[in-house]
Amino acid sequence: MASRTALxxxxxxxTTLATMASPSRTAGFSTMTKVLHQHNSNAxxxxxxxxxxxxxxxxxxxxxxxMKEALVKQVFANVAxxxxxxxxVMSGGVHRLWKDHFMRTLAPTPGTKLLDVAGGxxxxxxxxxxxxxxTHGDNSAQVTVFDINPNxxxxxxxxxxxxxxxxTSQVSFMEGNAENLEHIPDNSMDAYTIAFGIRNCTHVDRVxxxxxxxxxxxxRFMCLEFSKVENPVISKVYDVFSFDVIPTMGQIVANxxxxxxxxVESIRKFPPQKEFAKMIKDAGFTVMGQGYEDLTFGVAxxxxxxxx
Amino acid sequence: MAAIQRTLFxxxxxxxxSRSTPARLAPLAITRTAATVRSFTASASWRSExxxxxxxxxxxAQQQSAAALHAKTTPEAILKKALTFVPQHGWxxxxxxxxxxxxxxxxIIHGMFPKGGADLIDYFLQDCLERLPLELEGxxxxxxxxxxxxxxxxxxxxxxxxxxxxxxxxxxxxxxPSNVAMSLNHLxxxxxxxxxLAGDKSADMNWYTKRAxxxxxxxxxxxxxxxxxxxxxxxxxxxxxxRFEDAATVGKVTNEVFQIAEFGAKxxxxxxxxxxxxx
Numbered sequence: 001m002a003s004r005t006a007l008x009x010x011x012x013x014x015t016t017l018a019t020m021a022s023p024s025r026t027a028g029f030s031t032m033t034k035v036l037h038q039h040n041s042n043a044x045x046x047x048x049x050x051x052x053x054x055x056x057x058x059x060x061x062x063x064x065x066x067m068k069e070a071l072v073k074q075v076f077a078n079v080a081x082x083x084x085x086x087x088x089v090m091s092g093g094v095h096r097l098w099k100d101h102f103m104r105t106l107a108p109t110p111g112t113k114l115l116d117v118a119g120g121x122x123x124x125x126x127x128x129x130x131x132x133x134x135t136h137g138d139n140s141a142q143v144t145v146f147d148i149n150p151n152x153x154x155x156x157x158x159x160x161x162x163x164x165x166x167x168t169s170q171v172s173f174m175e176g177n178a179e180n181l182e183h184i185p186d187n188s189m190d191a192y193t194i195a196f197g198i199r200n201c202t203h204v205d206r207v208x209x210x211x212x213x214x215x216x217x218x219x220r221f222m223c224l225e226f227s228k229v230e231n232p233v234i235s236k237v238y239d240v241f242s243f244d245v246i247p248t249m250g251q252i253v254a255n256x257x258x259x260x261x262x263x264v265e266s267i268r269k270f271p272p273q274k275e276f277a278k279m280i281k282d283a284g285f286t287v288m289g290q291g292y293e294d295l296t297f298g299v300a301x302x303x304x305x306x307x308x
Numbered sequence: 309m310a311a312i313q314r315t316l317f318x319x320x321x322x323x324x325x326s327r328s329t330p331a332r333l334a335p336l337a338i339t340r341t342a343a344t345v346r347s348f349t350a351s352a353s354w355r356s357e358x359x360x361x362x363x364x365x366x367x368x369a370q371q372q373s374a375a376a377l378h379a380k381t382t383p384e385a386i387l388k389k390a391l392t393f394v395p396q397h398g399w400x401x402x403x404x405x406x407x408x409x410x411x412x413x414x415x416i417i418h419g420m421f422p423k424g425g426a427d428l429i430d431y432f433l434q435d436c437l438e439r440l441p442l443e444l445e446g447x448x449x450x451x452x453x454x455x456x457x458x459x460x461x462x463x464x465x466x467x468x469x470x471x472x473x474x475x476x477x478x479x480x481x482x483x484x485p486s487n488v489a490m491s492l493n494h495l496x497x498x499x500x501x502x503x504x505l506a507g508d509k510s511a512d513m514n515w516y517t518k519r520a521x522x523x524x525x526x527x528x529x530x531x532x533x534x535x536x537x538x539x540x541x542x543x544x545x546x547x548x549x550x551r552f553e554d555a556a557t558v559g560k561v562t563n564e565v566f567q568i569a570e571f572g573a574k575x576x577x578x579x580x581x582x583x584x585x586x587x
Binding site: 107110306 | 353354383401405408412413414415419420
């Protein structure tokens with residue numbers, strides 16, 4: 001039933017969006033890629049300068065590290081207002097179930113201080129505060145919503161104005177880069193969550209190190225992210241859905257094929273479950289058991305570690 | 309033709325049973341050590357992998373609770389502390405959270421124990437198992453086997469005494485389908501340990517029947533103990549004695565029933581042979 005209303009919402013929003021497809025958003029992304037192509041052709045002609053710049057992946061393309069942040073920023077500036085729609089398209093509405101399960105796994109206790117990184121639109125933060133209120137009758141839980149993208153934070157702030165948490169000390173918003181949480185003191189947070197954000201970060205190991213730094217001893221790191229589907233049959237279906245269906249739907253729903261293409265490619269580039277669990281261990285976290293839990297055959301996975 | 313083959317097979321089966329030698333039915337695990345006990349299916353992720361830990365006396369262990377922050381067995385230290393909160397808060401995540409808070413950790417650390425109360429009970433049962441040989445050391449001299457078993461069972465039951473008011477909750481949690489595997493595993497280990505400490509060296513079907521009968525005695529007595537309000541659990545001791553008598557009677561009766569069944573089967577085979585079917 002929830003999926004049906006989600007679908008209805010989707011189709012309603014799709015028609016309104018199709019009629020007001022703004023050229024500026026897509027123009028922004030394609031301008032960026034033009035700049036990128038320019039840079040690449042310059043680099044091709046000046047071999048010496050290109051070889052000194054470290055490269056990283058941006059979807060299936062390779063880009064200089066310094067540019068990835070700006071490119072990702074552009075993607076999310078484009079999708080900020082339709083972030084819900086985007087998530088519904090990419091996961092068939094199941095992302096809501098994943099996030100609910102994520103919060104139940106975290107099972108916050110009264111008075112927990114949470115740092116929700118890359119949580120711009122506030123999905124996780126809202127679930128966190130609702131969980132504390134409904135399960136423990138607690139109003140002392142606090143969440144800091146942290147995001148690199150001001151557009152996403154704006155959407156989040158607007159969402160929170162409609163909740164009872166608006167203008168309370170329970171929620172605060174901070175803009176910054178997950179690789180450098182300089183304004184957050186050491187050993188200050190009970191829990192750190194990052195949902196569908198870490199694969200967009202340029203240096204995942206730095207993000208993990210910063211997470212380790214800001215957590216109190218005994219604090220919990222939890223990450224919800226798209227991951228690798230092991231089962232070969234489902235993997236084939238998933239690949240077809242990812243590369244053929246999602247960008248097309250992105251074009252129809254939000255008139256932005258390229259952003260969706262990037263997002264789908266970035267999932268493939270992110271390390272698989274076991275490798276990411278090892279990265280979490282390398283950052284210093286104590287990992288219980290395997291360190292991860294697959295959701296929907298591995299389409300998404302919850303990784304968890306404790307600072308001990 | 310098929311009928312003859314069937315009766316041939318049946319005859320072979322019965323002859324096997326009547327001449328069964330210990331070697332044919334010997335269980336796989338004959339030699340046992342305390343280390344083997346500890347290394348049995350350590351499936352819970354918070355269990356310390358280090359099976360070479362030196363065993364401590366209960367007094368030492370209690371003094372070492374709430375120990376080093378960076379100890380490898382920090383999860384177990386939290387659970388140890390959580391046991392002190394059980395009489396007040398029960399076998400739940402609340403006890404674990406309160407213990408963590410007491411040790412200076414944020415309560416969110418309870419996420420290390422996704423099964424909550426069941427993990428706490430799992431730890432407690434493991435702890436009791438490891439303490440049992442230590443508490444029985446030197447007390448088993450000069451007793452008959454039956455007496456040793458009784459002493460072992462009573463000692464093990466005595467370990468529940470500090471939590472007796474909340475033990476029925478623990479039994480209920482252990483009975484939940486998701487926890488049944490864990491609780492049966494522990495029951496098997498308990499009865500195995502008690503028989504082993506009583507000096508059991510059987511290497512045949514008796515190995516299984518002895519432990520099975522003790523498992524029945526143990527579980528019923530444990531349940532009875534939760535309702536026992538007599539001083540020093542005297543009623544439980546009497547209950548236990550009656551159960552041992554029952555077990556002995558059941559053993560005799562089962563043997564007799566089996567003998568009669570064997571006699572009956574041999575008679576039938578004799579009858580078939582006399583009718584002319586060559587075997």
